[in-house]
Amino acid sequence: MNWKKYENQVFSYFKNRYPNSQIEQNIFIIGQLSKTKRQIDLLLEEIVAGYKIRIVIECKDWNKPLDVADVEQFVQKLNDVRISKGVIIAKSGYTKAAKEYIKNTGDINLHVLKFEDLGKFQGFYGFTYRGIHGAIVTPPNGWIIDAQVPKQMIENGGLCLMYPMELEAKDSFKEKNLIYFDITELDEFENCDNLLDIFLKNQEENIEKYDNKSSVEYKTENSKIGEIKIRITKYPNHHYTETAGFSSEGKLIVAIYGMHKHNEEEEFRHHIKFIFDQIQLITLYGSDPKNSHKDWSLLLNSTTSNAKSKTFKHN
Missing domain, CATH: 3.40.1350.10 (Trna Endonuclease; Chain: A, domain 1)
Known part of the structure; x- marks a missing residue:
């Protein structure tokens, strides 16, 4: 080139x-x-x-x-x-x-x-889903989205990984400089106003088990999809901070987690708000051979598979 x-x-x-x-x-x-x-x-x-x-x-x-x-x-x-x-x-x-x-x-x-190098699993936009719930995700400026999520992150709920363009996925973990996205449907609960609070309370119990010196702080932000809750969690024993954002709609929880070094909370808060502002949520009820839904336009010339996420690039 x-x-x-x-x-x-x-x-x-x-x-x-x-x-x-x-x-x-x-x-x-x-x-x-x-x-x-x-x-x-x-x-x-x-x-x-x-x-x-x-x-x-x-x-x-x-x-x-x-x-x-x-x-x-x-x-x-x-x-x-x-x-x-x-x-x-x-x-x-x-x-x-x-x-x-x-x-x-x-x-x-x-x-x-x-x-x-923007191959099969990397791009500037990503389509990721769990069950019938999907989303078109845009990473922050200067970042890339990767559908090849490491096994340990899949086990923790991550559907797609985002990291700065100059890094590889393994380096983003090593340098504590990454964001991952997840969609969860809480089938075991009835719809209620405090469903997100129940979800976060359960996570806080796991946070305490993971690091007994951890501290948790919450803030509220407004985004284009509505109010989002920002959680800043410090892990002194593991030498990093997690800044995460959460939004709920019915039984659906949309979560974005940022792993970073201490004192980078403000930067990652902006990253997470950017992703929420750009996100397009989709419900996948079945096949759509005519691509009639406006959001399917991004998926033209792509094949559906059992993969949990896809990424797309603009040429």
Whole structure:
């Protein structure tokens, strides 16, 4: 793949993900400091609450990780064109020093997109289900969704796994940097207003058994599918924190669990709210050969199987 094809694929990815935004490719902006034309791979513009948000997206189809000097050049370009938000999309990732440098530079994100590696079980959207209850799930920005859920997570209820694009699944576990999604129908209970409270109380008993020094805190958030309950659980004995979100409808519990390092609760709370805002819940009563339901449009050209989740990518 040459650099132009890679840039076109990045353009298509953002165009599909942000259909209401204006995205320009390969444009030039006069630098306020240099007084010369600065080339911009992609410029994304969107109006939010009456304000124009501009994001510069740089594409790097390199065979080696980007280092500090490479990231620093991008920051200098942003300063020159007076745009504060930027994203670098790199095929081969970044050095540890580059990642450390970017932490102190403001609204800059480092993402990795390896389009040729987005195989059968990875993508930017996922369709996952248990029984007749399914959902189309979108991971947070810069993350990928994976249908190959490890055995131990399936046993714990996970239907699909999400992690940063620059990581592999095994690394996300090692680095405590992952999110997993689950749908549970509580058939053993009658419909009641406090069904979610019963579900969470049962989980708290298991949390105490898992780590006798654990602490649990709850918050409430509003999302597009309604009110969600955020639970922050610290596991001192196991050296990580879990930030989770829950929503209930009748006997159905939708749960999103984030495993991360301590002091990253706010970041993962935003991730979980993003997923809830994007989620599309589906009830699978039977076959639909005409694909009449609007949400089935995402499943065209896909075959149904006994798998619990599928993922899709945009080409």
